[in-house]
Amino acid sequence: DIVMTQSPSSLAVSAGETVTINCKSSQSLFGSVRQKNYLAWYQQKPGQSPKLLIYLASTRESGVPDRFIGSGSGTDFTLTISSVQAEDLANYYCQQYYDTPWTFGGGTKLELK
């Protein structure tokens, strides 16, 4: 199975700050056929289902604010949230869908400082 290692596990921020969440996979998620990285980012607020933010490592899902930026390739990926808003306080997960079983990172809890 592909192991997804996410860091940090928690992050305390002030509104307006820029934050970076890292995700490392145990093998490359780059698919040679489509020339894309099969990596997604999700946001999960308490009591809610995960919400897709980013897919193919850097493509924002429709309706997601442009302050959410996904980057990276191969085995190293980053989710950057610029100018954090109070509504962004949540848990964030990376997920690989390069190969089954799909696997998720352990999550990053974004909290208010």
Add this chain to the structure above:
Amino acid sequence: QVKLLQSGAALVKPGASVKMSCKASGYTFTDYWVSWVKQSHGKSLEWIGEIYPNSGATNFNEKFKGKATLTVDKSTSTAYMELSRLTSEDSAIYYCTRATTVAPDYWGQGVMVTVSS
């Protein structure tokens, strides 16, 4: 719009089974795989498996083979997951998701399963 409506919470005894549903609407049910994901309390997410409604083909996480059974009813656009021989380790929230070629995009609201005597 796309919606996945899951059945309600379940309280079940150890050793019993539970079957939950996921009713899809707003898209052609048979065109997309439906995946199931487990989230234990306060923890991360685990992929259980997936089913292709058009053919009934399934893929499973080895960890959940023998534990989960996936089926569909195309006439009602509903996917089902049955969990058997329940233990306390199976207490969790279970989500169904619509799986596309780029990512699982839509998620159901989740079903909380509590295993307790």
